[in-house]
Structures are given as C-alpha cells and as structure tokens.
Amino acid sequence: EGPAPATQFLRDSSRSLITFNDSPDVGFDASINPYRGCEHGCAYCYARPTHEYLGLSAGLDFETRILVKEDAPALLRRELASQRWQPRVLALSGVTDAYQPIERKLGVTRSALEVFRDFHNPVGIVTKNHLVTRDMDLLGELASDGAAAVVLSVTTLDRHLQRALEPRASTPERRLEAIRMLAGAGIPVGVNIAPVIPGLTDSEVPTIVQAAADAGASFASMIVLRLPHGVKELFEAWLRERFPDRADRVLNRIRALRGGRLNDPRFGSRGRGEGPFADHLQQLFRVSRRRFGLDRAPPQLSAQAFRVPAKWQKRADENQLEMF
Secondary structure, X not given: OOOOOOOEEEEOOOOOOOEEOOOOOOOOOEEEOOXXXXXXXXXXXXXXXXXXXXXOOOOHHHHHEEEEOOOHHHHHXXXXXXXXXXXXXXXXOOOOOOOOOOHHHHOHHHHHHHHHHHHOXXXXXXEOOHHHHHHHHHHHHHHOOOOEEEEEEEOOOOHHHHHHHOOOOOOHHHHHHHHHHHHHOOOOEEEEEEEEOOOOOHHHHHHHHHHHHHHOOOOEEEEEOOOOOOHHHHHHHHHHHHOOOOHHHXXXXXXXXXXXXXXXXXXXXXXOOOOHHHHHHHHHHHHHHHXXXXXOOOOOOOOOOOOOOHXXXXXXXXXXXXXX
C-alpha cells in the first residue's frame, strides 16, 4: 500500500472544492476530491482520462503524478459556511480515492472529515483502502446523526489477480477487515462489487457478497466494467500482457455487453451493460444479495443536524458585510 517508485506529489491550486453533476446514474449530485490522480494504479480506472484535462497522460502520469488539494479543508469550511450552501450529502471520492497511500502521511482527507464533523454535514465515502478505519472516530460521530456511510469497493477475492489489477490498493482481506471494523463501530458500511470484469471476475459475485455479509456489511451494489476514452486501449494492453491466455475471451465478453464495442457511454446502460449476459449478471447479483441478506437499500443519510459553528458563522457574516 506504499507509493509507487518515482511518484511525484504536486500542489493543486483549485480555489473551490465542491463539484456538482446532473448524471442520472451516479448516485450523488455533489462531491469533493482531495486528490487528482490515484496511486492505487488500477488498470481499469474510468477516472484516468481526467488527467488529460491537466495536460498529463491517462497512463503512468495518472498514478505517479498526484495533485494534492492541500487547501481542501479550508475550502470546504468556507463553502459549507456560505449562505448559498444547501445542506445535502456530499460524496467523498467521487472521482479518485480519498484514501490512497499518500493520505497516510498528509491527512488531507482526515482534516476534511473534521470539517464534516464540525458542520454535521452528511458524507458518503467509497474507497479501496483499509486506511478509512483510521477515521472511525470522526465517522462514528457523524453516524450518530445519521450523517455518514462507507462503501468498500471489492473487485476480486483472488489476491494474485487483485495485485495485478490494483497494485497499490489494500488486499481483499484488508478491505473485508475494514468492513468488519466499521460495522463493529456502528458505522453503516456496504460493499460495491466494482468493476465486474466479464470473463475475469464475474464468477466471484456470489462469493464477494457472502464474504462482505459475513464481515458485517449491510448493503451491496455492483457496477460492470466501464472503459471510456483511452482507458480501452490501456486496459487491453494490460490484459494482453498479464493474461494473454484470457484476453480475447474477456474482450469478447465486454463487447457482448456493449453492443459490439468496448465501451457504451449511455446513461443507464454504462454501469450494467445490455443483452443476455448483462441480464445474467444482474440476476446472479440479485439472487446472491437476497441469499446473504444484503438486499436492503443503502441508508438515507440525513442533513437535519447540519449547523454552521458559531465561529464560522461570524466569519461568514463578516465576509458578507465586506461584499457590501
């Protein structure tokens, strides 16, 4: 779970933090990301093309040139204290993982969670890293107001395959341990089987659901592999290098889900696919979820306890006066 050799950490000078989207199949409309790029180095990561907006590559640059939003806690505090802010759930890690390895040293995500705690603003987290358990104290405080939930993303239980797919993410065992610890602390926690890679990991859906349920997860979701933009070529190259004997089968299975292509960007189908094999995957997931008791809906997080702490309310008022 350590940084890759020669990883560079660069300052991100963004002057705002909360971003909004109107996608009908993302599951949240507002999010924050303390980092751009991700050390985990997942071969399939749909977020890789976002690095190209910065003039960097979606390949090696994405996992070895990480932009750090050192001002994220201060920006979040300012935006939550604004009179324009309408309290709502914020997703943490909407694009890249907020608990990638460098977070152990920098603590930007933890500082942001302290702001969430101070304002009692609800937060939902998705991560591949056991490091999220470090912040159970803050998450527990938020959970007592119905304002926090965590999802551990699990792709495979095969450690060899996981290391090839996600070289610097926590092992499957560590992710299941994180579920167990979070559940034991009374923090709502679920599993996201993502991405399901046809011909490579799809047969593991029932075993992942069972393992997560045994660890204490209370809900489950599933997303089928997406390969937008240049990720198609990157993933195919990785697949042919690491699993040449299975590459054609995997690629053909993906095309069977995507109307003959390696990617279908349409809302609604991009996360599940279409056709008989897609229907089979969804049925397998539904049956497994029901069998192991994870067929309940994720918790509805609440913003009812939201408040602006007195000292920040005063500063917000002063800023408002300065505008006039």
